[in-house]
Amino acid sequence: MHKIEELKIWKKSIKLTMLVYQLITALPSNEKYGLISQIKRSSVSIPSNIAEGAGRNSNKEFKHFLSIANGSAYELHTQLILTIELGLISKEKVQPVLDLITEVQKMNYSFQKSLETKISILNTQS
Template structure:
């Protein structure tokens, strides 16, 4: 078990969640219970799943939660595109958020692969 706050991917995901909260604060009231809620939930789910995976006892569980974080990142990626196409996000803001999502997805994928490899190499040898 490790402290999630020590992981660069968690710190980046946390910063992304904060950025999504800031950007969505200016969305129209009509989106408050729609797109704003969805984007915030997806954004918060990324560092939440990373943190939960760190609290689990095995590399397999950690990898599984990293994959859930990747799913949330993909959801958020689409929601950013939708918000941009609807005119709720300026192009520069959308590009910045999308760049952050892509970086986090690469980091989480790499970490999941390492966790899976660690799990495989820790298996006892076949008799």
């Protein structure tokens, strides 16, 4: 098990979620139950799945939850692109959040690879 407070990727994804919540205040209120709701869910899903994986008993399970978090990051990225394409918010306002999503995705990929290496080492020792 990993302490989530010590995981850089978890801290970064918490920051991402906070930025997303700040960003969506600029969206029209008629999107409250549509796109805004989806954006909130996918942004919260990222640190939540990292935390759930950290609390699991094996690196294999942790890697699985990191994969789910990565899917949520791609979902969030798509939803934010939609806000731009639909003219709901400017690209200038969204771009810093998109950049942070990309950073979290890269961290996630690297972390999954390191867990994969640990899993392989443990399997060869068995």
